[in-house]
Amino acid sequence: xxxxxLDVLLYLFEHYFTEDVPPPGELGFLDRDRLANxxxxxxxxxxxFSTAEIHKAFDWLGALAEERPAPTPARADGPTRVxxxxxxxxxDVETRGFLLFLEQHGxxxxxxxELVLDRAMALDQEELDLEDLKxxxxxxxxxxxxxxxxxAWMETQxxxxxxxxxx
Numbered sequence: 001x002x003x004x005x006l007d008v009l010l011y012l013f014e015h016y017f018t019e020d021v022p023p024p025g026e027l028g029f030l031d032r033d034r035l036a037n038x039x040x041x042x043x044x045x046x047x048x049f050s051t052a053e054i055h056k057a058f059d060w061l062g063a064l065a066e067e068r069p070a071p072t073p074a075r076a077d078g079p080t081r082v083x084x085x086x087x088x089x090x091x092d093v094e095t096r097g098f099l100l101f102l103e104q105h106g107x108x109x110x111x112x113x114e115l116v117l118d119r120a121m122a123l124d125q126e127e128l129d130l131e132d133l134k135x136x137x138x139x140x141x142x143x144x145x146x147x148x149x150x151x152a153w154m155e156t157q158x159x160x161x162x163x164x165x166x167x
Contacts, residue, residue, distance in 0.1 A: 005124050006132055008049050008057035013139060016040075060122055064143050067115050081113065090121060095133045102137065107150045116140050134158055 044054045081103075083096055091099075099116065102108040108116065120128050120136050128136075134157060141151040 003050060003053055005053055005056045005060055005122075006135065008044060008053050009060065009139065010135060011044065011047060011049070012057065012061075013135070013142075056124065060119065063122065064115075064119055064140065067118070079110075081110075086121065087117065090126065090128050091117075091133070092127065092129070094130050095128060098130055098133060099137075102154075107153060108137070108141075112140060112144060112147070 041051075041054060045051060049057075081100070083091065099108070099113055103110065103113050116133075116137050119140060120133060123132075123136070125132070134154070138151065138154050138158065141147045141154055144151075
């Protein structure tokens with residue numbers, strides 16, 4: 001049985017979010033009651049996910065949908081984010097460096113970075129590798145109005161070993 005919130009989220013993202021859905025930033029179709037009580041619940045349990053993990057994933061998505069930071073211009077010369085305690089335990093140097101890279105190149109602004117960190121910390125994993133973090137970033141950007149270009153760039157990064165520079 002698959003037992004990770006991230007596994008459920010990836011299943012949903014790959015099977016539902018990218019097919020005939022509203023544009024990025026409009027996750028209104030993720031109505032919690034409709035998801036929790038509709039045929040999707042049966043499909044997810046049939047795919048091997050536990051009901052508890054499915055509901056945790058729905059809660060994770062609900063929290064993401066509630067957080068909509070106002071777009072702010074990216075600043076390469078902004079303050080440096082200092083990680084501490086549980087963040088250092090969950091995010092290794094590579095994942096923290098990738099977040100810095102995204103912010104310095106205008107893919108994420110400071111508020112979006114904090115939302116990515118919040119959603120990453122909300123996952124039930126002790127550690128989050130770079131691949132997992134990229135998925136979290138992609139899901140956050142998908143939910144942010146005005147982030148279509150950043151979402152498209154990030155989507156291309158999902159299948160590259162080294163990130164391409166942002167122009």
